[in-house]
Amino acid sequence: MSKNLRINNKHFVDETRKLSFTFNGKKLYGYKGDTLASALLSNDIHLVGRSFKYHRPRGIMTSGSEEPNAILQIGNDDALTEPNVRATEIELYDGLICNSQNCWPSVKFDIGGINNFLSPLLPAGFYYKTFMWPASFWEKYEYFIRKSAGLGKSPSKQDPDMYDHRYLHCDILIVGGGVSGLMAAKIASDDNKKVLLLEDKELLGGSLIYDDSDISKIDNQKSSEWLKKLIVNIKNDKNIIIKTRTSLAAYHNYNFLLARQNLTDHLSVNDRNNKIRQRLYKIRAKKVIISTGAIERPQVFHNNDRPGIMLASAVKKYIDYYGVRCGLENVIFTNNDSAYETALSLHKSGTKLNAIIDIRDNSSSEIVNQVKNLGIQIYWNHTVVDTKGYKRINKVTVMKLNDKGNDVIGKKIDLNCDCLAISGGWTPMVHLFTQSGGKLRFDNKDNIFVPDKTNLDQLSIGSAKGDFELDDVLKNSIKDTKKFLNIENSNFDKIDVKCSKEKEKKNIWLLPSDRPLSKTKPFLDYQNDSTAKDIKLALREGFKSIEHVKRYTTTGMGTDQGKLANMHALGIVADTTNTNMGDLGTTTFRPPYTPLTFGTIVGRNVGQFFDIFRKTPMHEWHVENNAKFENVGQWKRAWYYPKDGETMHDAVQRESKAARESSGILDASTLGKIDIQGTDANEFLNRVYTNAWSKLQIGKCRYGLMLNEDGMVYDDGVTTRLGENHYLMTTTTGGAANVMSKLEDYLQTEWPELDVFLTSVTDHYATASVCGPNAKKIINKIFKDLDLSDESFPHMSFKEVKLGDINCRVMRISFTGELSYEINVEASYGKYIWEKCIEAGKEFNITPYGTETMHLLRAEKGFIIVGQDTDGTMTPVDLQMDWIISKKKYDFIGKRSLYRSDTVREDRKQLVGLLTDDPNEILEEGAQIVKDENKKPVDMLGHVTSSYFSPTLKKSIALAVLKEGKKLKGQKLLVPMIDKTIKVTVSDTIFLDKENERING
Amino acid sequence: MFLISCPYCGERDQSEFVSGGEAHIARPKQPTELNDDQWAEYLFMRKNIKGIQFERWNHVHGCRKWFNVARDTSNDKIEKIYKMGEQPPKI
């Protein structure tokens, strides 16, 4: 590089550590301490990307998180590549690879650039207006939109990095390690508070740390020197925990905040191995101080987006912090004093400054006078009307403003430049304040929104609250912090601050040009390519709310959330509609403040920890025996056990045949189990179940149906009376936790007078259910002394029996319609008892079956599954289970709802059976049932809830819910599918053994 | 994320709790005596106030106790926490 852009001897970049990196395939060099942006600029690279809509060439514009243009794809590894990384934020490391986004085939020659010439055809709302109709064209539109839009590529492989979460608690959280935050930290620490200080950059000190001004003085020292001493002091302070490279992502209610710390992103890829990449802090702070500073505004004029046009404060930072000149021929365009600091920095570094254009009439502040004395040409009351240079600015055209500032007069003046430093004033970073629910107030004097009302224990200080001059920043920060913390005195009370004071202010949201607005491109949102014209168009088309204008024009909807664009957009709306800006309100800032990668959000909750699952004590046996599993709630349940390449259908047919013809065994451990004790336990059951429980004898079991108060079926299961005041309730697998909560709720809040105690024992017991004609013989082999005769141990009864030292609760209950025993043992014996059953059953071909076979077997018997055949809109009457509703009981949960006008309607959907005319045709669960296919729209009468092929019946069977289903028995209906229509006949819900003979073996 | 002070356990993170909707809606003692409108009033009708709302909360991942909370829905500030069976405070 022949141009001399690097200035030597700057403190913040280590010129002894040269780093190489690759940009768009070209190898370049920078230094340790550079950001990617400063390294690119030191190589004279401004053009880094293309804009979203018009594909205009765009360059680095800022030096921070507000950067709209320099967003790059980092890395080229399929797993590690990261899109949308701001070059201004990422620290340079050796071997960094980066590429421009949103351009094809290259950033220098981008085919999409043709959109720039077509731009009169692409106004605000273009996509909304154009791609609406006809709907069938959408697939084509989408293809083109996706191809020409899109910001970068997502990684295509799993993220191999490790991320971490940690909780932090503190008295005072300070967000932002600039001068005001540092002073607040010190004041709080001196008052013995536990302080947590977050700074998103590598170094503390904010913008004052590289301030080289001779005018600003703190306690008669150069302000940066004074600040460096304070930082040393703070780093040695045990009350202050400092987290650098840590940016606040979200500020929630109750002072709950999320912050992300970058731990390895600044290291070369080889140095990152086995280290945690990022850590998410979940912070609870008693008090929060926001000292996030302010960001500079651009100015809005024709062609204000060319590479080489940068914020004045960024130009200053690149010189004073990184030692990088952004250009060799500089022009400054400003409406305020702060850009004169840039002028002084340019001068001090020996960088050519051709002129300053200032829209104000004059200024006589100390800093402006200093610049005047240097002999630099200042064009007062002038504005930029145009710029030239496609891939890099090479000229600005300047004209004089009229008295009102709404037009330009006189002759055009052309000035050469390769860098135009612009400043439109400053905007306090109130994002976090508004995220936390704080309300803003508009300050007419400075044209800024400042923090006003908040419900939280928080304070904004420094330029984040609207103080921009050093003496205001320091003195108000001290005063406000003391008041906030209830402190009388601080060590800063006698601080002496000198600085230049701005006297003249002038602000024009949309600067006039010699061309009509329609012939200009004054950009507001660089990322989304929205211009002042688009805002005006939206207003003309009737959009009034600022939220609507934002969405219609997409202003502020990029990855930068409009950090640079929003104020001008509001200003132009206010000017156009003659409204006070304060009355317009602002658009909403939402977390995260800067984008977070998914890895940081999920932390360690990946892989097996993503969604924890529960295993039964027999789980390993199922795994060893080739079970396929299905998720039921959090449980892994054995689904079916395929043998020798069987399909699921084959396996289920085999399993269910075995269960009906000899014996099957099911792991039923996942069923919810609630131990109920107390003198009112029986009364309690009477209140929570629809049927009567008063006469249930000790040692007997009963099936119960539980409703919601709205009369809809909520859960079901068998409850066993273990003792006088002792019951064991079972619930569905998925409903266990909710049933427990519901019962506790009623006990604590409605019926606290009942003497009832509930204990969840789901995990305490394992259950093996043995069924089939040979079940009795198998159980007899295991429990030789147990009397299994129907007289002693009838259906729906229970016995307690010992197997060695193991206490076994054996229930004779059946969900399959077969003779069936459930053996409950303490969970640790679960696998033992299971294997005991398998061993005893060997001679009877005992066949383990999973949930799928269980579902088939119970469907043959017409037993419902709550949640499959019901969906929260089915009453017991709808289910044809009228028999389970006690007529005698005065009350139970949901009883009153069973005769609401809606629940007694006869045309409700009701549970029925369905038989296909072709017995081999299996219906799809969820398929719709209709009567007349030709009437359009087709009336949907119901849907299939359960469907199987029954090997015992040798035909397809289904359960369905059907409008007026009870009346439709025998009727022919249709189930239309995508490729055919299936004819069905409505039947009874019980398909097998209507007489219930099989449960006796 | 609120901080909620369980009357039995003390201050805990919101993630340990579930909300159970509007408080002080007692289940009618004699539901069968009510007509459809009266029953519907109990069953379905809930207030949705901007301002102080009395709610039931349950420390579901803690002591599992239900209690009452007076919460300002406009800013989620919890004004008062009191046990089941106690009268709502005057706010």
Ligand SMILES: [Zn+2]
């Ligand atoms: Zn508790």
